[in-house]
Amino acid sequence: MMRAFAAALLVFLAPAAWAETPDLSTIVSDHILPRYQTLAETSAALAEAAQGKCDTNTPALKQAYHSAFDAWISVSHLRFGPSEVQERAFALAFWPDPRGSTPKSLAGLVRNLDDAVHDPQAFTTVSVAARGFYALEFLLFDTQFTQHAETTYICDLRRAVTRDIASNTAAILADWQGGYAALMAQPGNDIYRTPSEAAQQLFTAALTGLEFTAQQRLARPMGSFDRPRPNRAEARRSERSLRHVVLSLRATQDLALRLAPDTDAVTRAFDRAITRAETLDDPVFAGVATSQGRLRVEALQQSVDGIRTLLTQEVGPSLGIAAGFNALDGD
Numbered sequence: 001m002m003r004a005f006a007a008a009l010l011v012f013l014a015p016a017a018w019a020e021t022p023d024l025s026t027i028v029s030d031h032i033l034p035r036y037q038t039l040a041e042t043s044a045a046l047a048e049a050a051q052g053k054c055d056t057n058t059p060a061l062k063q064a065y066h067s068a069f070d071a072w073i074s075v076s077h078l079r080f081g082p083s084e085v086q087e088r089a090f091a092l093a094f095w096p097d098p099r100g101s102t103p104k105s106l107a108g109l110v111r112n113l114d115d116a117v118h119d120p121q122a123f124t125t126v127s128v129a130a131r132g133f134y135a136l137e138f139l140l141f142d143t144q145f146t147q148h149a150e151t152t153y154i155c156d157l158r159r160a161v162t163r164d165i166a167s168n169t170a171a172i173l174a175d176w177q178g179g180y181a182a183l184m185a186q187p188g189n190d191i192y193r194t195p196s197e198a199a200q201q202l203f204t205a206a207l208t209g210l211e212f213t214a215q216q217r218l219a220r221p222m223g224s225f226d227r228p229r230p231n232r233a234e235a236r237r238s239e240r241s242l243r244h245v246v247l248s249l250r251a252t253q254d255l256a257l258r259l260a261p262d263t264d265a266v267t268r269a270f271d272r273a274i275t276r277a278e279t280l281d282d283p284v285f286a287g288v289a290t291s292q293g294r295l296r297v298e299a300l301q302q303s304v305d306g307i308r309t310l311l312t313q314e315v316g317p318s319l320g321i322a323a324g325f326n327a328l329d330g331d
Contacts, residue, residue, distance in 0.1 A: 077209025082175030
């Protein structure tokens with residue numbers, strides 16, 4: 001699962017003499033805080049849009065969904081600190097879902113007319129599979145739920161999910177602004193004792209974000225050559241699968257270049273991967289079912305893996321960091 005971000009890599013500090021400390025204050029102020037601010041604002045707008053007319057085809061609701069989901073993907077590599085308190089990030093993004101828990105959990109709520117939808121606090125206790133952006137996608141785009149989209153309970157459930165998203169994203173931002181940002185920007189505290197420890201956290205975030213894209217967003221729909229699995233593509237119902245790859249690559253590129261601003265090879269590697277993704281013209285990776293389509297997605301995956309290798313070999317040593325990889329523990 002995506003909760004594996006927190007433990008996806010083992011990172012070891014090399015001798016301090018090797019290290020070049022990045023501008024932590026600027027990374028926090030220019031990379032992290034604006035992204036969480038955008039996420040909180042777009043999520044609040046999403047919750048507001050859901051309060052309107054109970055119609056899944058309302059353009060304002062669909063646009064609000066895409067804007068907020070974009071904002072989440074653009075910050076989803078930062079799986080540490082406030083986003084992990086009370087498993088907030090997990091509640092926002094329950095995916096991969098190999099057992100189909102999300103539609104089952106949502107169907108259970110609908111079948112039982114669970115009163116939790118009327119109480120924001122009670123809703124935090126329902127299955128995490130029925131919360132967050134991926135649950136909302138089912139409610140907005142899957143016929144199992146959209147064919148009854150205007151029933152009172154489905155409306156209430158959709159509103160409960162969006163309120164929950166807005167609450168979690170607001171809490172993450174509040175914790176960053178309320179103290180965590182200062183802890184990372186100014187090490188010498190119980191969380192980050194040295195600048196190297198803060199740099200280690202950020203370097204790990206960049207690497208794990210790339211690994212998630214390669215091993216989940218791309219590998220899952222590819223399946224095997226004999227058995228491609230396009231229906232496993234992330235957010236395919238709202239045709240966001242490729243979009244997530246591009247958004248995540250752009251976000252991790254921004255972080256990587258802030259950690260190593262003078263590394264032209266990193267810039268070129270990211271640019272190649274992003275261009276390859278943008279020209280793929282396969283929004284839900286349906287092409288993996290054909291030999292030629294699969295090869296194109298494999299080439300993109302190899303580009304992403306190449307960036308990870310480059311960061312490990314070029315950027316890590318400049319920061320005094322050496323990384324040893326563990327596989328993501330998701331399915």
